[in-house]
Amino acid sequence: MLNERKHIKLIAPCGINCGLCIAYFREKNSCGGCLSNNVKSISCVNCFIKNCTKKKNIYCYSCSSYPCQRLKHLDKRYKTKYGLSVIENLNYIKENGLRKFVEKEKFYWECKVCGSPLCMHRDECINCGELRDKRKYF
Numbered sequence: 001m002l003n004e005r006k007h008i009k010l011i012a013p014c015g016i017n018c019g020l021c022i023a024y025f026r027e028k029n030s031c032g033g034c035l036s037n038n039v040k041s042i043s044c045v046n047c048f049i050k051n052c053t054k055k056k057n058i059y060c061y062s063c064s065s066y067p068c069q070r071l072k073h074l075d076k077r078y079k080t081k082y083g084l085s086v087i088e089n090l091n092y093i094k095e096n097g098l099r100k101f102v103e104k105e106k107f108y109w110e111c112k113v114c115g116s117p118l119c120m121h122r123d124e125c126i127n128c129g130e131l132r133d134k135r136k137y138f
Helices: 001-010 048-056 069-083 086-096 098-108
Strands: none
Touching: 001 098, 048 069, 069 086, 086 098
């Protein structure tokens, strides 16, 4: 149960799984994710979306402006660079809840060779070097 709560706390209000970020994987000076008090990535500290949702205490899908232009821009960038859609993530979370989303994420972002979690910012598994299958799952 504790492990599940930890993974749920890694889901940012914008729909990004912070547990897949290179800053989270770092051994030295690692980041605890957007919802933690241990945010190390300067881009996350200054993130407009993170700060907007923190003020309102919501996930983006609950906002009356959903999806706003900033979220659409983030979605386009992440689809192109990393093969994931933050808007689809948020829609899934809204319909199915955070627990089911975390289960789906664990399955999709697991190295099929060694079983380690994959980093969205790398094309290969950090643990064994196996190339990541970048097929779209949204």
